Amino acid sequence: MGEDREIRARARKYGIPFIDLTREIPDRKCLELLHADYAREHNSLPIRFLDKGVLVAISDPDTKERMDALSQRMGKKVYVALAEKDAIQKAIALHYTSDVPRDDRAMTKKTESKREGRILSIISNKGGVGKTHIAANVARIMYNQGKGVLLIDADLGNADISNKLALFPDYTLYDFLLGDIDLDQMVEHTPYGFDLVAGSSGEFKLANINYVQRSKFIRQFRKISQQYDITIFDLSAGISAVVLDFAMASDESLIVTTPQDIIAGYACIKASFQRFKTIEERLLRDVEFYVPQKVYVPLVVMNQITSLNQGIFIFNRICQTINERINAFETTFSVKPEYLGGVLFDKDGFRNAEMQRKLITDLYPASKSSQCLEYLGRSISEPPEKRTSEQGFKSGFSRFATIFGIS
Structure with a gap:
């Protein structure tokens, strides 16, 4: 009874x-x-819709940033009401009855019916632009939205995801390429909800894999990718032919750049487009009745920006250059980048996250950078526009296998 009076007094105070x-x-x-x-981690329970928003029971309404983060995550205006922390946790346990405990979700995923999973490749022309931070945080955010996510660290020279998050997998892609294990044996469930195929540290590079290794990977990837809503490839930095082939074979490719690397970002888009053209021309020649995709639409994320307007301004400059230097000279194909969004620069936040081996969206969920990443995750969760039947390929594995010459 005393706790009830205390919580009511706090409600009046706020x-x-x-x-x-x-x-x-x-x-x-x-x-x-x-x-x-x-909901469990932040003691928040949605109750009912209210005046174009949602009434949410919370135990600690102390900061505007916390409310903004909650609103951003739910995609609705939030009206708060105060409730006792234990009462919220009990209500979550009672009413989220369809939720599967995190530790059991990976096993559940294995037994579900096959899914036509989407494939997203994340690339950049150079290292240090925050590509891996974006890949890991987006994977976490999509899991929080109820998606089954497989993250593949395809950087065979630097196991960045494992290093950043203090994960110690039993096997890496290097073990798979040596022929020691199958791909499904190295899928590990992480504390962040998503599943991970870990990269390896050393001199071996993605560009060095041979045709037999690549064929083996693609064939086994076919089996496991359909168990997930989305597979995210965090590809090694650079624009080698193999990296670009993985990007072009995916349903969507996402290019990460920064205001300091505008030229590198443009070069990455240009190289990707040239590879796109080469592949489409080859498929047109080799695949009967194939109708080529004539427009390459890479997603672009502007990382480490000082304002959202800066990201839009730089993206528009890149598009202007593309139109003047690429599209103006093309007759059949064209490139039309799509701006997915920007991530505000938070040097201290990302540094602290790395030092603590955590994701910034978990460590500082109310920060502006985390809210930007939340927006990116929600945007990627939305299915891409349906391709017409004239394009000849479904979303998912079909295009992936065909580009690599594996039916």
């Missing part, structure tokens, strides 16, 4: 209503807006 969760049954549609893991 000028917000108190809510008795023993008398409330949350709207199921509201619960779907916030993943159970996030």
Whole structure:
């Protein structure tokens, strides 16, 4: 009874209503807006829709940043009501009945029916642009939204994801390429919800894999990719032919650049487009009745920006250069980049995340950088525009296998 009076007094202090969760049954549609893991970690429970927003029970409404992060994650305006922390946790356990415990989710994923999983490749022309930070945080965010996510660290020279998150896998891609194990044996569930195929540290590079190794990888990847909603390839920095082939074979390729590397970003788009043209021309020649894709649409993320407007401004400059120096001289094919969004620069936040071996979206969920990453994750979660039947390929593995010459 004393705790009840105390929480009501806190509600009056903050000028917000108190809510008795023993008398409330949350709207199921509201619960779907916030993943159970996030609700548990941040003591937040969506209750019902209210005036174009959502009423959310919380235990600690102390900062505007926390409310902004909650609103960004749910995609709705948030109206808060104060509730006791234990009451929120009990209500979460009671009402998120369809949630699968994190430790069991990987096993559940293996037994589900096959999915026509999407494939996203993340590339950059050079290292140090934050590509791996984006890959890992986006994988975490998509998992929080209920997606089955497989993250493949395809950097065979620097196991960046494992290093950054203090993960110690039993096997890496190097073991697979040596022929010691199968691909499905090295898929490991992480504490962040997504599954991981780890890269390796050493001199071996993705560009060095031979045709037999590549064929083996593609054939085994076919089996496991359909168990996930999306597979994310974090490809090694650079624009080698093999890296670009993986990017072109994916449903979508995402190019990461920064304001300091505009020329490198443009060069990455240009090299990707040239490889796109070469592949489409080859498929047109070798595949009967193939109708080529004439427009290459890479997704672009501007990382380490000082303002959202800066990211848009630089992206528009890159597009202007592309139109003047590439599209103006093309008759059949063209490149039309799509701006996915920008990530505000937070040097201290990312440095602290690396020092603690954590994801910045977990460590500082209310920070502006985390909110930018949250936006990117939500955008990628949306399915790409449906391809017409004239293009000749479904979303998922079909194009991937055909480009690599494996039916």
